[in-house]
Amino acid sequence: MQAVSTRSLADRPTDLGTVAARESALAIEVTGLRKAYGQHVALHDLNLTVEPGEVFGFLGPNGAGKTTTIKILLGLVRPTSGQARVFGLPASDPGARRLVGYLPENFRLQDWLTGNELLELHADLANLTREERAWRIPEVLRLVGLGDRGHERLQSYSKGMLQRIGLAQAIVHNPRLLLLDEPTSALDPIGRREVRDLIRALSSRGTTVFLNSHLLSEVEMLCDRVAIIDRGRVVKSGRLDDLVRGAPELMITLDCVDADVLAVLGRFGRVLSHDLTSVRLGVTDASVASVIAEVLPRSGYRVYSLVPVQRSLEDVFMGLVEGSRL
């Protein structure tokens, strides 16, 4: 994949009136969103904001409500209650979709078209003029690494190529907001890196990216802020740095872990997990480690190691998602 060019698609003249009004609006604003399918509630009172220009990670296990949220943002699904707005416009308004590019999960397409024809179709529906389509389509094909494959039928594309052409149709009209639902799930490691580079390049030009993913490492590499959703509720959201470097933790290895030592450690913080010889302790201040190092030997325990732990997003995610299932 190649770097994003500086040539840009101006808003159509018909958009200009609403562009000014949208400049200050949040890219995504979701308030009290609820979606029920009969007895099954897919989303409970979901609240979410995404600032313009952010790369926002939306994380959650399968069936958590990620895709339902994206579909509501695109007006494909009607919420039972609550509001979803895109750049200040109601999500159900087709005008909002002028500003949005969307790559569905497991992108399926009209596979009897060629790559060029698919992009022609989407660019046309996104209101690009014939002249704009003429230069933009070859450009996006180059961007996603399919420069010379546009004339081939999609039936002959590999899984990875289909994902790339899916990405190409999502960015063909240079959207202000990109909704990506598991964009790298079908790609090999090289393809994943290329998609990450492309997302970074788009982001550097001011495109807001809403990334739906369960690939935690990817979110960690790309996103400014994340929200973790489980069973239709946001269980945690915030800046990635704050989430990962939130409350400090200590990993204590000692000769024996029993109820007494857990009670002692419980005075200094919250026991997150333990086994026969180690305890993971959530504390408010890592400096408490020196006190623990003195107290445990006095109580008759041998301490082999006591180290502060840097949490990964996976730790945070597992803690939240597993915690809510206990």
Added chain:
Amino acid sequence: MSKTLRITRLTLKEAMSRRLIPAGIMVSFLYIVLFAVAYNFAQDRGVQVITGQRSRALVSIAMASLTLSGLYIVNLLAGFLALFLSVGAVSTETDSGSLHALLARPMRRSQLLLGRWLAYALICSVYVSVMAGLVMIVAALINGYITPDPAPAIGLMVLAMLFLVTLSVFGSTFLPTATNGAVAFTLFGLGWLSGVIQVLGDTLNNASLLNLGVTVGMFIPSDMLWRSASYYVQSASVLAATNVFKGALPILANAPPTPGLVMWGMLYPLLLLGGATFIFSRRDI
């Protein structure tokens, strides 16, 4: 409107790419050739065997019946095409997910639905017009049987196809493709049955039976429209003959359609299309 037409173009291109149109043309050509051969054979035999004036008139009526049968089969074939073509109008792609990216564009769902409908309506209208026209031409060339009023006959057959396409598109907005297919074909059959019931009621002078047939026929007017079309294919002498055998040929009508039926034939697809748009615009995708 331009987005609607863009979807129409896309749907027509799909029909071409999936070889539906080329295959349809080939099979239909085969049908017309077979019809011409059979017609020619029947004509030759008739001329050889029949000598008397009265018998010649009978041959002429037989040839007219053959023309009507040819058109009836065209009507059936076009009906199947209409249903097959549009049975998954939006349901197949909604289920597979390939509609999601399209509907994420600044386009109303009604534009997508109308675009699809226009393409199907166009294919079926052209198909039934060309096929019916060819049957009429073959009849005229081989036997000299001139269809008295080809335009209203073809027009009514087109209306029947528009109804079937719209019925099928309507079902696809809320039913899975296979279920919609089963329902639409059953209704198509029910429409045919309602025609038989009407003819029986008329022949037996049984008002209840006639009303039942007409009531069902109003909801599924495909057969009523075909029978109305058949009236315009029959010459005066053929009409006189079918009047004698009234009831024996439940696929034919021997009276022109009422203006009410023609109006209904035009209005009903529009109502169904409105209903389809209403349902499709509100459902979750």
